[in-house]
Amino acid sequence: MLAQAVKQIAHVDMDAFYVSVELLYRPELRGQPVVVGAPGDQRGVVAAASYEARAFGIHSAMPSRTAKKLCPHAVFLPGNYELYEQWSERVRTVFERFTPVVHMVSIDEAYLDLTGTERLHGTAWAAAQKIQRAVWEETQLPCSIGVAQSCVVSKVASDLAKPRGLLWIPVDAEAAFLAPLPVRRIPGIGKVTEKTLAGLGVRTVGELARVKREKLEEVFGQWGEALYRKARGRDADLWFLDEEQKSISHERTFAEDVGDAQQLDATLAYLAELVGQRLREARLYARTVTLKLRYENFQTLTRALTLNQPTDLDVVLYEAAARLFRRNWNRKRKLRLLGIAAGQLDAAPGQLSLLDADRHARREKLTAAADAVRNRFGADALRSAKSLLRKPTH
Amino acid sequence: MEFSVKKFDLLRELQLVQGVVERKTTIPILSNLLVEAKKDQLWIAATDLEMGIRTVLPAKVKKEGAGTIAARRLFEIVRTLPDAEIKFKGLENNWVELRCARSRFKLVGMARENFPALPDFPHPLVKIPAVILATLIAKTSFAISMEESRYTLNGALLQLKPDSITMVATDGLRLSHIETSHRFNGLNTEVRVLVPKKALTEVERLLKEVEDKEEVQFARDDSHLFFKVGERLLISRLLSGQFPNYEAVLPRENKSTVVLERDQVASAIKRADLVADQRSHAIRMALDKNKVEIFASSAEYGEAHEELIPPKPYNGEAMQIGFNATYLLDFLSAAAAGPISFEFKDDQTAGQMRPLGEEGYKYRYVVMPMRL
Numbered sequence: 001m002l003a004q005a006v007k008q009i010a011h012v013d014m015d016a017f018y019v020s021v022e023l024l025y026r027p028e029l030r031g032q033p034v035v036v037g038a039p040g041d042q043r044g045v046v047a048a049a050s051y052e053a054r055a056f057g058i059h060s061a062m063p064s065r066t067a068k069k070l071c072p073h074a075v076f077l078p079g080n081y082e083l084y085e086q087w088s089e090r091v092r093t094v095f096e097r098f099t100p101v102v103h104m105v106s107i108d109e110a111y112l113d114l115t116g117t118e119r120l121h122g123t124a125w126a127a128a129q130k131i132q133r134a135v136w137e138e139t140q141l142p143c144s145i146g147v148a149q150s151c152v153v154s155k156v157a158s159d160l161a162k163p164r165g166l167l168w169i170p171v172d173a174e175a176a177f178l179a180p181l182p183v184r185r186i187p188g189i190g191k192v193t194e195k196t197l198a199g200l201g202v203r204t205v206g207e208l209a210r211v212k213r214e215k216l217e218e219v220f221g222q223w224g225e226a227l228y229r230k231a232r233g234r235d236a237d238l239w240f241l242d243e244e245q246k247s248i249s250h251e252r253t254f255a256e257d258v259g260d261a262q263q264l265d266a267t268l269a270y271l272a273e274l275v276g277q278r279l280r281e282a283r284l285y286a287r288t289v290t291l292k293l294r295y296e297n298f299q300t301l302t303r304a305l306t307l308n309q310p311t312d313l314d315v316v317l318y319e320a321a322a323r324l325f326r327r328n329w330n331r332k333r334k335l336r337l338l339g340i341a342a343g344q345l346d347a348a349p350g351q352l353s354l355l356d357a358d359r360h361a362r363r364e365k366l367t368a369a370a371d372a373v374r375n376r377f378g379a380d381a382l383r384s385a386k387s388l389l390r391k392p393t394h
Numbered sequence: 395m396e397f398s399v400k401k402f403d404l405l406r407e408l409q410l411v412q413g414v415v416e417r418k419t420t421i422p423i424l425s426n427l428l429v430e431a432k433k434d435q436l437w438i439a440a441t442d443l444e445m446g447i448r449t450v451l452p453a454k455v456k457k458e459g460a461g462t463i464a465a466r467r468l469f470e471i472v473r474t475l476p477d478a479e480i481k482f483k484g485l486e487n488n489w490v491e492l493r494c495a496r497s498r499f500k501l502v503g504m505a506r507e508n509f510p511a512l513p514d515f516p517h518p519l520v521k522i523p524a525v526i527l528a529t530l531i532a533k534t535s536f537a538i539s540m541e542e543s544r545y546t547l548n549g550a551l552l553q554l555k556p557d558s559i560t561m562v563a564t565d566g567l568r569l570s571h572i573e574t575s576h577r578f579n580g581l582n583t584e585v586r587v588l589v590p591k592k593a594l595t596e597v598e599r600l601l602k603e604v605e606d607k608e609e610v611q612f613a614r615d616d617s618h619l620f621f622k623v624g625e626r627l628l629i630s631r632l633l634s635g636q637f638p639n640y641e642a643v644l645p646r647e648n649k650s651t652v653v654l655e656r657d658q659v660a661s662a663i664k665r666a667d668l669v670a671d672q673r674s675h676a677i678r679m680a681l682d683k684n685k686v687e688i689f690a691s692s693a694e695y696g697e698a699h700e701e702l703i704p705p706k707p708y709n710g711e712a713m714q715i716g717f718n719a720t721y722l723l724d725f726l727s728a729a730a731a732g733p734i735s736f737e738f739k740d741d742q743t744a745g746q747m748r749p750l751g752e753e754g755y756k757y758r759y760v761v762m763p764m765r766l
Contacts, residue, residue: 354762
């Protein structure tokens with residue numbers, strides 16, 4: 001068997017991300033219990049809570065009314081998801097300076113594969129310190145980082161390090177680190193698994209690690225195999241750490257569900273620009289475009305098409321996404337999310353077009369010129385007119 | 395309605411109309427054939443509303459009449475019947491009885507009134523020799539776009555002039571163009587029509603059933619094209635829209651040329667393609683004075699290097715150019731055996747290929763390179 005290369009993974013988790021972003025704009029609220037989510041007197045839930053609010057027992061997904069009861073003087077903010085995504089994007093660009101393998105698992109959380117970056121940034125531990133400092137200096141947003149040899153352990157570590165902490169688990173300390181922790185600390189283990197494990201007399205990770213693989217598979221099926229690995233600090237799968245990037249995507253959850261065709265079209269144009277920019281930054285060309293729609297009732301639909309010619313151009317991505325959108329959107333229903341993914345990525349543009357050669361060359365020039373402006377004056381300095389039709393939400 | 399036909403006569407016609415029968419079952423009558431017994435003939439019609447086909451075979455007609463029968467079912471039944479006479483008889487409620495040797499079926503039918511009327515064959519515009527039409531289709535139709543969104547590329551352009559006929563097809567990445575001289579009596583203007591790919595496929599099928607010297611009667615009305623091949627008639631909806639101005643992309647300055655034998659270059663490309671990236675089929679051609687090399691590589695399969703020695707030296711600057719192997723092979727298998735002239739300008743503009751052994755036809759293939 002081939003020796004497996006030792007991985008160095010950092011899990012970066014932004015501390016109370018939504019709240020931290022809000023505080024950039026409302027510094028007077030610093031130090032106060034702040035909640036982002038539905039107002040305290042209305043139906044709806046808490047999306048994020050400041051550490052001051054958490055001290056009162058408020059946590060995300062809790063009904064806002066309950067939160068209000070726990071802390072009547074907490075400040076409730078409605079949330080501006082577009083803004084959070086913009087800041088998430090800024091944070092991501094900081095990450096990408098440290099390693100090309102960045103996997104944003106959500107808007108405020110990412111795995112960074114630091115393997116092989118030692119010469120540039122020193123040990124993974126040193127790199128993590130630099131990352132935390134760089135994120136703070138460039139965005140004024142706090143984060144916590146866990147460093148370990150697997151995603152599982154790095155995530156557990158960042159969780160324990162919060163807020164504004166750094167935790168490094170050397171390989172020989174992993175078992176000792178995990179053993180005393182309750183099984184719920186392991187990502188993926190929820191209430192149900194916890195309860196089943198408790199039935200087997202297993203409450204800590206250490207106890208879980210002593211259960212035979214066969215036993216776990218017998219009780220949990222395939223999930224048992226994953227548990228067996230996780231208990232040992234090994235990842236169940238490393239799919240996102242592939243050398244090759246599989247796709248580049250952006251999606252937008254609307255603050256309020258949207259049914260207005262123009263608004264949705266403008267959002268598609270905007271998303272296509274974000275995806276296009278990232279393709280060009282990475283010098284990749286996409287062969288497929290996937291559209292993701294999520295209706296009010298969470299019914300989610302993804303539809304893809306293959307392009308005639310691989311592309312890194314916003315306008316081509318937009319046209320493909322808009323075509324998929326026209327074909328698949330049920331106009332009677334409002335959407336809560338739209339997303340665009342560019343897939344089947346290639347390092348070369350590949351097949352050139354015969355009939356559109358001139359138009360394509362013009363579009364390439366235009367895009368290059370627009371990128372030059374954006375590089376100089378910022379991402380929002382130049383946008384397509386279509387994408388500017390989006391309604392501001394802040 | 396009551397008639398009898400010979401199994402093989404019927405089977406041949408049923409086979410020819412299957413391609414036109416609607417596959418989806420949204421409009422049930424379209425899965426049926428219209429059969430009409432008249433005098434001593436049986437007429438069969440099928441349509442999917444995009445195309446229609448009408449064909450005829452000899453029959454012993456006891457009682458004239460018409461009915462409809464499920465096309466696919468009938469074909470499957472007839473195919474396995476013994477080689478004998480098949481008797482049909484219309485029953486109550488549009489049912490049809492079928493008897494052959496010791497087999498007997500009663501088949502559900504639908505009212506013939508529900509079957510859409512096919513347009514009548516108008517006065518023919520020209521007669522095209524079957525062999526010419528078959529050649530034109532075989533050498534261009536592979537380049538037709540399958541992308542539904544570019545519907546004007548979903549067919550081939552047929553251009554008729556008083557003394558020539560041309561067919562052009564492109565999917566936006568490569569273009570196949572063939573022209574031949576032929577005197578069309580009675581034609582004094584230019585006719586340009588877009589023929590859908592599906593119609594070409596069906597016409598090609600009908601052409602295989604007739605002698606080369608047979609002539610195809612071609613006609614059109616405002617919205618249909620008609621190809622009458624012998625007694626069989628294929629009707630297609632006209633593809634509306636503007637075919638791209640293809641003349642603008644035909645290369646004029648491809649002065650760097652090299653001539654290679656079709657079979658040699660085709661098998662070299664085929665072999666190299668085996669280890670090429672299976673998604674892009676990218677290969678690289680390196681042209682030098684006295685040799686042409688073909689390279690391909692992929693992480694999965696490895697590398698290939700093929701070397702060809704042209705009979706006459708390549709006359710241009712040494713260069714490398716990338717292509718999709720599939721596009722080159724499509725053309726090479728359609729081209730006549732013998733020498734093929736490869737003509738280039740640079741690695742960013744379209745290359746042109748012309749078979750020199752194509753007798754009586756001016757055939758050229760234009761293909762955009764890949765940037766590798």
